[in-house]
Amino acid sequence: MSGEQIEIQIIASLVAVTCAIPGVFLVLRRMAMMSDAISHAILLGIVLAFFAIHDISSPLLIIGAALSGVLTVSIVELLNKTKLVKEDAAIGLVFPVLFSIGVILIARYAWSIHLDVHAVLLGELAFAPFDRLTVGGFDLGPKSLYVMGTILLINLIFILLFYKELKISTFDAGLAAALGFSPGLIHYGLMGLVSVTAVGAFDAVGSILVVALMVTPPAAAYLLTDKLSYMIILSAVIGVVSAISGFWLAILLDANIAGSMATMAGLVFLIVFLFAPDRGIVAIARRRSRQRWEFAGKMLAIHLLNHEGTPDEKRESQVEHLEENLCWKEGFANKVIKYAESKGILIHDRGMLRLTGYGREYAMKSVTDEST
Amino acid sequence: MDILSLLNDLLFDYTLRTVALGSAVLGIVSGALGSYAVLRKQSLLGDAMSHAALPGIAIAFLLTGSKISLVLILGAAIAGWIATLIIMSIVRTTRIKYDTALGMILSVFFGFGLVLLTIIQKRPDATQAGLDKFLFGQAAALLERDVITMALLGSVAIATMLVFWKQFKLLSFDPDFGATLGFPMRFLDVVLTTLIVIAIVTGLQTVGVVLMSAMIVAPASAARQWTDRLGPMIFLSAAFGALAGVSGALLSSSISRLPTGPTIVLCVSAIVVLSIFLAPARGLVWSWFRDRRNRGRLRLEGMLEDLYSLALQHKDPGHAHPVSVLRLMSADKGGVDNSLRKLEEQGLVRRVKSEDWALTKEGIEHARQIIKLGVGEGQ
Numbered sequence: 001m002s003g004e005q006i007e008i009q010i011i012a013s014l015v016a017v018t019c020a021i022p023g024v025f026l027v028l029r030r031m032a033m034m035s036d037a038i039s040h041a042i043l044l045g046i047v048l049a050f051f052a053i054h055d056i057s058s059p060l061l062i063i064g065a066a067l068s069g070v071l072t073v074s075i076v077e078l079l080n081k082t083k084l085v086k087e088d089a090a091i092g093l094v095f096p097v098l099f100s101i102g103v104i105l106i107a108r109y110a111w112s113i114h115l116d117v118h119a120v121l122l123g124e125l126a127f128a129p130f131d132r133l134t135v136g137g138f139d140l141g142p143k144s145l146y147v148m149g150t151i152l153l154i155n156l157i158f159i160l161l162f163y164k165e166l167k168i169s170t171f172d173a174g175l176a177a178a179l180g181f182s183p184g185l186i187h188y189g190l191m192g193l194v195s196v197t198a199v200g201a202f203d204a205v206g207s208i209l210v211v212a213l214m215v216t217p218p219a220a221a222y223l224l225t226d227k228l229s230y231m232i233i234l235s236a237v238i239g240v241v242s243a244i245s246g247f248w249l250a251i252l253l254d255a256n257i258a259g260s261m262a263t264m265a266g267l268v269f270l271i272v273f274l275f276a277p278d279r280g281i282v283a284i285a286r287r288r289s290r291q292r293w294e295f296a297g298k299m300l301a302i303h304l305l306n307h308e309g310t311p312d313e314k315r316e317s318q319v320e321h322l323e324e325n326l327c328w329k330e331g332f333a334n335k336v337i338k339y340a341e342s343k344g345i346l347i348h349d350r351g352m353l354r355l356t357g358y359g360r361e362y363a364m365k366s367v368t369d370e371s372t
Numbered sequence: 373m374d375i376l377s378l379l380n381d382l383l384f385d386y387t388l389r390t391v392a393l394g395s396a397v398l399g400i401v402s403g404a405l406g407s408y409a410v411l412r413k414q415s416l417l418g419d420a421m422s423h424a425a426l427p428g429i430a431i432a433f434l435l436t437g438s439k440i441s442l443v444l445i446l447g448a449a450i451a452g453w454i455a456t457l458i459i460m461s462i463v464r465t466t467r468i469k470y471d472t473a474l475g476m477i478l479s480v481f482f483g484f485g486l487v488l489l490t491i492i493q494k495r496p497d498a499t500q501a502g503l504d505k506f507l508f509g510q511a512a513a514l515l516e517r518d519v520i521t522m523a524l525l526g527s528v529a530i531a532t533m534l535v536f537w538k539q540f541k542l543l544s545f546d547p548d549f550g551a552t553l554g555f556p557m558r559f560l561d562v563v564l565t566t567l568i569v570i571a572i573v574t575g576l577q578t579v580g581v582v583l584m585s586a587m588i589v590a591p592a593s594a595a596r597q598w599t600d601r602l603g604p605m606i607f608l609s610a611a612f613g614a615l616a617g618v619s620g621a622l623l624s625s626s627i628s629r630l631p632t633g634p635t636i637v638l639c640v641s642a643i644v645v646l647s648i649f650l651a652p653a654r655g656l657v658w659s660w661f662r663d664r665r666n667r668g669r670l671r672l673e674g675m676l677e678d679l680y681s682l683a684l685q686h687k688d689p690g691h692a693h694p695v696s697v698l699r700l701m702s703a704d705k706g707g708v709d710n711s712l713r714k715l716e717e718q719g720l721v722r723r724v725k726s727e728d729w730a731l732t733k734e735g736i737e738h739a740r741q742i743i744k745l746g747v748g749e750g751q
Contacts, residue, residue: 262483
């Protein structure tokens, strides 16, 4: 592994962690698409700030762009307030306009300089190590390392300072308002954070993949835990895993790094979506099927108990009879009997079913106590 | 370039005619079908579908090696469709919310598409040139056969929409009612979603995946301001879309270095802004005037009531009272003189002395009527 490769992986991981932190709150607050709007709209901010200060690497650029992100959010909210357009339509109306203005400005006035639309949209992580920070002749490493590091620090400080406020206003906005937290302040604080993060990450991964890194790891983490703090940590971990595996995928395929990171993030989500211990598709399917057999077994036991010692016991205990009585298909009835037998609930004796002692108890308990 | 020569070019210049026609088709199809997306609160689904189409385009090219638009559009449509399906199933089976699923699928599909595009671009043969026009669209590169493909697909989509007109109306406004009537709502949902996918993918070549969502949302949102009826809304939306498409194409062709896609988006957004401000009944300007008029009327009525209730203290309902008393009674201190002047113009009050005002006969009559009807219900 060359030094450059290590540096790229470090930067990629930093970007992933920095994006995941505000992303958790976006996902929980149902504002994931706001990241899409912001990350597109900051293009205009970057372009305008560039026109104003003519320096592509100035930190003022980040501030200008972040302001345009917050501006987007306020325009969307203003539009919502008029009640003339639907809420989701407002987002879909605002950011294409700002993005289009940005693209046109670049095409018309900035086409000769280092601001081309493709780089802005797609990012190019592979070039990140070439732009280095040197102080007094000493090479201190790639610049974007410091930019992202600073933004990560800002994110961490914000989250740690306002953890309680964020948590309450996210899960119970009413309570937060009653306790006197300003919902607007938290909201715009968070949006500012998303904007700054998007601007920082923009350079490295481009505007659309910022969304992938902000939304996908938290979405996966959301399926793995019920605790906010774990969710933040898990999102960061998933982000780093996607970043590093994405980097190697890109090397393997000789493809765009940011795109590979997004692809890996999607793959991680897919794995979690399928195999998460409680909420994964497989777990849900297994729980459903277990519940189905349990329920059927219970029904059979209760049915047998019902007719035990009655004149029609003989008829009711026949295997064939189950099919019409409980409306079970033939194959299903046999499977239920096998299941019940394996659980020791009944004995299958030449077409006749008999409850065991345990089975009797089990049936009684099922009838009287619904919680079992 | 003056208007006449522009018109001349529009009719006889091959490139310009093709571009303008293509943009018009795009505007009509996305405007008409976008109406349903907006009404069903699926505006952002268009965004997700158009981004998700990218890997479909790349895979279609990788598999067939062809750049015929029908093939690429088909790939795009399949990918957009799959993306929609995944979004729906994530929302249905997990606790992940709709917006998160949208953002995630949008960006992951797009990222995967980028990976494929970079792989294609690094292939030794140069056949891949031009695939990345799907990112931002390149209307100038439209060929006549592309436009014919777009028009054919669009006509099929719009014809289907017309055939299922009643059903889609039910689906958009009251799907439960539709289900009780025995319509297969799920199937109709699938059909409508497919039509929206078609609308999106036919526009990709012109405005690109990033901005295509605006073509779905904007014309419909503008049209919504002008009417409360579905038919006129869809018609208007299609007209707005076509207008924006053609004017955007013309603008970008007559001014150098003005990319078509973003220009079309700006045109359609300008229509939205105008509609939001100017549309009768709903428009901001009219509702502002209406509010102002209502406020003014209420203020005058309040003034009449004040004068009347003061006069009731005396035998003569036309008894005059000093303006200072009215000022005390009025909620807004500054507007009293203004309101009195307006009432005087209407002949409802008269100035008795320099500072004293009384109701005229008509004024008394008017005040009684207001009190009878109740404040604020005088309309």
